[in-house]
Structures are given as C-alpha cells and as structure tokens.
Amino acid sequence: MSISSAPRTPSEPVPAPSQLLEIASSAATLAADYIRSLDRDHLAREYKTSSHDIVTVHDRASEDIIVSELRRLLPTCRIVGEEGGERPVEHAPAEAPVVTFYVDPIDGTSNFAAGLPLFCISIGVAVDDELVAGVIDLPILGTVFSAADGPALLDGVPIQPRSTRPAADALVLSGFPGHRVTEELPELAAQANVRMALDVSAVRHLGSAAIELAYVAAGWADATALGTINSWDIAAGFHILRRAGGSVRTWPGTGDAARPDHLQPAYVACTGPERIDVLDELMQQVQVARLAAR
Incomplete structure (x- = not known):
C-alpha cells in the first residue's frame, strides 16, 4: 500500500x-x-x-x-x-x-x-x-x-530467526560498560571489561546502538548490551529484533520499572530466545549498584 x-x-x-x-x-x-x-x-x-x-x-x-x-x-x-x-x-x-x-x-x-x-x-x-x-x-x-x-525485513527480505550461540562462541556487539557506566561505577566497569573479555568469544563496538541491534536482529552477531541509553536509540531496534525472533531484557536503574522497555536505560538483547548469562548477570550487577547508590 x-x-x-x-x-x-x-x-x-x-x-x-x-x-x-x-x-x-x-x-x-x-x-x-x-x-x-x-x-x-x-x-x-x-x-x-x-x-x-x-x-x-x-x-x-x-x-x-x-x-x-x-x-x-x-x-x-x-x-x-x-x-x-x-x-x-x-x-x-x-x-x-x-x-x-x-x-x-x-x-x-x-x-x-x-x-x-x-x-x-x-x-x-x-x-x-x-x-x-x-x-x-x-x-x-x-x-x-x-x-x-x-516479519522483520532486511532490504525487503524476511530475516530468518536463529538461536543465540553460547557465550564461548558468541560475537557481542557492544560498547558496554562504556564511559558513562565507567564514570558512574568504575570498579564494576573494570570487572565487567575483564569478564566480557574472558567469557565471550569476541566483542566489537560499532558506535551505534541502533545498528548493533539491527545486526543482532539479522543474526550477524549474538547479542548487544548497553547500560545507559535513550528511547530514540533503541525503539526501532527493539521492535525489529523482536519481530526477527530475538529477545530483549531491560533494567530500570533508579527509574520506574513499570515503564515500557524502550523507555528503560539499560538492556541486553540477543538474536534468539536463548540468553547469554554473563551479560544479564553484569547488567543485574549494574542495577543493584545503582539502587545501592541512590
């Protein structure tokens, strides 16, 4: 139409x-x-x-x-x-x-x-x-x-869903923890860098949350995550990824947990329904630290 x-x-x-x-x-x-x-x-x-x-x-x-x-x-x-x-x-x-x-x-x-x-x-x-x-x-x-x-589309062609690889085989597109989380929680950020380097196969930072979500939706990577984000960065990507069969988990920080996911400040998104535990665990640690510092 x-x-x-x-x-x-x-x-x-x-x-x-x-x-x-x-x-x-x-x-x-x-x-x-x-x-x-x-x-x-x-x-x-x-x-x-x-x-x-x-x-x-x-x-x-x-x-x-x-x-x-x-x-x-x-x-x-x-x-x-x-x-x-x-x-x-x-x-x-x-x-x-x-x-x-x-x-x-x-x-x-x-x-x-x-x-x-x-x-x-x-x-x-x-x-x-x-x-x-x-x-x-x-x-x-x-x-x-x-x-x-x-279905989610890539240049007009439906994206075929695929499973999330286990952490040891996973490619993660992410700038997490990034400068904002590092300034806010420097010790936790340092630990997160070490765990991601050791626990997943590879980490690449593309410099665009929307592109990272789109590439995960396409199955070109297994997951993406950020600890501080805005709605305009992720709204399109969240919807495209979910329509491609992916999964998104968000964390509210010190805000309202009842708000829609695209209005929450932190997330981990995976190409399939399977989760990468190390990423969810690290983001949960950020959440706990934020609440403790409030």
Whole structure:
C-alpha cells in the first residue's frame, strides 16, 4: 500500500502498523537522501555534554526533514527526537490513541563526523507506548532494516530467526560498560571489561546502538548490551529484533520499572530466545549498584 500524499485529518483512525512503517520509512528515506548528498570529508562538529557526545549541523537538519515529513503524513503524531526533544500531539481528540515516533536522525554521529559509514537513521513507532513499527536506514551502506506486524525485513527480505550461540562462541556487539557506566561505577566497569573479555568469544563496538541491534536482529552477531541509553536509540531496534525472533531484557536503574522497555536505560538483547548469562548477570550487577547508590 502506498502512502497518500494528503495528510491525515484528526478524525481518521490510527493507521495500521504497516501504514505507520510506511510513514516512518518515507521520512527516513528523505533524510537518507539528504545525508548522501553531503560532502562528508569536511564536517564541523560541536559538543553537547563532552567529547563523547558530539553533534553536527546535519543531525539537526536531518531531524528537521524527518519531523516535517512525519507531521505532513500524520499531523496528530507525537515526536520524540534526539535533537529537538518532545514535540507533543497536536490537534487530536483527547481520547484518541497516541502515535509516537522516536527519532534518531543520525545514530553514530562520531562515526558520521569521522567519515565512517557506520551510522544510521532510526525511527521507532509506538501506539500508546506499545512499539508497533520501526525502520533503521544505513544511508551510505545502502541497507534498510524494518518491521511492522509481520516479519522483520532486511532490504525487503524476511530475516530468518536463529538461536543465540553460547557465550564461548558468541560475537557481542557492544560498547558496554562504556564511559558513562565507567564514570558512574568504575570498579564494576573494570570487572565487567575483564569478564566480557574472558567469557565471550569476541566483542566489537560499532558506535551505534541502533545498528548493533539491527545486526543482532539479522543474526550477524549474538547479542548487544548497553547500560545507559535513550528511547530514540533503541525503539526501532527493539521492535525489529523482536519481530526477527530475538529477545530483549531491560533494567530500570533508579527509574520506574513499570515503564515500557524502550523507555528503560539499560538492556541486553540477543538474536534468539536463548540468553547469554554473563551479560544479564553484569547488567543485574549494574542495577543493584545503582539502587545501592541512590
């Protein structure tokens, strides 16, 4: 089904998950086209909170393109973006279900600014806090992961589920514990580095949570994990991975454990239903330490 060029009115019902995916994919494609048009050899960067947290003018421009297209196609939607924050629902009846798009306009900005092709546009879609669709578009690599209420797709082809390998044979894509957990819990972070080095076959950090989730969903790696994350980084990836047969476990830190998984700050995701115990155990240790320090 193609997307109508006319915007939807507030009185229309919430689109089906497949239609919401089409809306998100349309916005991601426009942003990908913009990014592919850039001269990536001469990119200026700015810093948000530290040298680990950078942004470029193109992150903001990409988000503006995405927001404009989402609002054109679904004017009543809520948008939560990395650069622009929350843009509330507009012109919708109070009792209507809320459609939220979680937007990361360039996930992997450090890679993007350095000239590496490992970055993506990530858009997850939730209806009343339940994830129903997601798209992860790698504009330079020409790869698109997506899912609605059917199977997860890689460039339009269904992803075949597979089992998670045991830890000793597992490839883990992760920056865990990373600089944030290391600053917060330095001793535990040091122990985690040792255990991961010894207990799993290999660990690789790609610099993009969304890409790591997508690659695990595709079965190209066995697991990914992070101890501090935001909803726009993981909403699309969580949905795609689950539709591909994977499993996600999250931890609330000092927040509300009843919140949906994509609003929790820590997670371990595996390519199949089988879990990698060492990763779950390490994240549980982070959880206990956070509660003890509260």
